[in-house]
Amino acid sequence: MSTPRFGQGVDIRRCHRQFAPLESVSLLDPLRDDIQVRTITEAEFPAWERAAALGFGEHTTETRQIQIRGTTEISRTIGAFHNDRIVGTTSAHTFQITVPGGAVPLAYVDWVSVLPTHRRRGILTRMTKHQLADFHERGEAIAGLTATESSIYERFGYGIASWAEHWKIRREHSEMTVAPKIEGHTRFVDPWEAREIWPEIYDSVSPSRLGMFDYTEQWWDAFASDPEHWREGGSKLFHVVFESSNGPEGMVSYRIRNRTEVIVILLLGATVEAEHMLWRHCFGVDLMDSLSASNRPTDDPLPWILAAPRRLERSVRDSLWIRLIDVTNALSSRSYSYDCRLVLRVRDRLCDWNDRRFDIDTSATGAVCKSTTRSPDIVLSVSDLASVYLGGTTLATLQRAGRIEERKTGSVRNFDRAFVTPQYPWTPEF
Ligand SMILES: CC(C)(COP(=O)(O)OP(=O)(O)OC[C@H]1O[C@@H](n2cnc3c(N)ncnc32)[C@H](O)[C@@H]1OP(=O)(O)O)[C@@H](O)C(=O)NCCC(=O)NCCS
Numbered sequence: 408m409s410t411p412r413f414g415q416g417v418d419i420r421r422c423h424r425q426f427a428p429l430e431s432v433s434l435l436d437p438l439r440d441d442i443q444v445r446t447i448t449e450a451e452f453p454a455w456e457r458a459a460a461l462g463f464g465e466h467t468t469e470t471r472q473i474q475i476r477g478t479t480e481i482s483r484t485i486g487a488f489h490n491d492r493i494v495g496t497t498s499a500h501t502f503q504i505t506v507p508g509g510a511v512p513l514a515y516v517d518w519v520s521v522l523p524t525h526r527r528r529g530i531l532t533r534m535t536k537h538q539l540a541d542f543h544e545r546g547e548a549i550a551g552l553t554a555t556e557s558s559i560y561e562r563f564g565y566g567i568a569s570w571a572e573h574w575k576i577r578r579e580h581s582e583m584t585v586a587p588k589i590e591g592h593t594r595f596v597d598p599w600e601a602r603e604i605w606p607e608i609y610d611s612v613s614p615s616r617l618g619m620f621d622y623t624e625q626w627w628d629a630f631a632s633d634p635e636h637w638r639e640g641g642s643k644l645f646h647v648v649f650e651s652s653n654g655p656e657g658m659v660s661y662r663i664r665n666r667t668e669v670i671v672i673l674l675l676g677a678t679v680e681a682e683h684m685l686w687r688h689c690f691g692v693d694l695m696d697s698l699s700a701s702n703r704p705t706d707d708p709l710p711w712i713l714a715a716p717r718r719l720e721r722s723v724r725d726s727l728w729i730r731l732i733d734v735t736n737a738l739s740s741r742s743y744s745y746d747c748r749l750v751l752r753v754r755d756r757l758c759d760w761n762d763r764r765f766d767i768d769t770s771a772t773g774a775v776c777k778s779t780t781r782s783p784d785i786v787l788s789v790s791d792l793a794s795v796y797l798g799g800t801t802l803a804t805l806q807r808a809g810r811i812e813e814r815k816t817g818s819v820r821n822f823d824r825a826f827v828t829p830q831y832p833w834t835p836e837f
Pocket of ligand 1: 462463518519520521522525526527528529530531532533553554555556558559562
């Protein structure tokens, strides 16, 4: 396991003293125009993190600040300041996301919060505009996030790029019909060994799985350190690896809650058989009543392996939201399953460089996408274009929902044939 490098050179106690307590911001303070939105400095990080925690209704600790600092890029970390106090926060992580035909950089938005004392006065709107302009200046094509509420982000041009399933099953209903054809064994590993094995397994899968990020060393450090604030009432993580004669082929990390429930946090195999063996392990933990797993891909084979699939309680919710920061760049950065040429009229209220007509010529190797004055075949919003970008839905569905306009008959069908993907996008998170 690598040496922690979190919060180097930051004296958290000194920084705490440097800022007046956030609670002293008066509810009656007029906001007027005195909100300043800007990138924070290193010294402001502790106050920024504390404001983010308060925004999410949590208290921070020194340990938590050090851990969060490890995955925070200060130059991408934004604060909204009111009378020199931080009242709004957001940041972004630099990831790559797997798209059809390769991977593209993705700015992953995190820690979006506004203090309860300052809500509904446009602070999120100001921070988001600032952030989108920053992404554009950096030449980034795509931003992404997961949302606490699904009604917030469409107004900023984000669209639901994938849905994910949440599962719950009682152990007595977890019989599996198919026996995996694989030789090997499962064994518990300590966090330091999990820290070594997880990235190996993850990186062997992520280049071929749409929607997966390339988590950095800092993120794996954070995961293995298993911070208290990620546990939500569950135990520390248990890590179990499945090994064949070829070495580690899959891994699961889970918690136990109330001594009765296995909560799967991350389960991933290089092969379907390895995943099957790991589910067998999870269902086989004695003394447990039930198992739950959140954020499973909607095309996961497990429901098809269970003897009584109806007993798996499944609920679906929006998972990854993406925002095409630069439509030309984003559309040119993926490959397509059908050759077609279309003119799209994209509507984008916030990023005027996207608010235009695009001539897109798709092929298996990519697309040529440029601005045009030709009449549009399809008219759609930038958020709807984001929703179809990874193949998570089709334009035909959005058309039936009354969200897009087909100006030339047949163009929606051609668009969908080009954008369709062999797999459903999935973004594992921890
Ligand atoms: C969500 C949050 C950041 C909004 O901040 P804010 O400064 O109040 O937002 P704004 O005033 O800029 O509102 C922008 C728009 O979003 C809407 N909106 C804001 N929060 C919303 C919510 N929780 N649900 C639905 N709509 C919301 C506003 O009504 C407003 O709509 P309008 O443009 O039609 O007027 C803030 O409420 C918060 O910190 N919540 C707790 C933490 C959280 O959920 N963060 C989001 C993580 S993804």
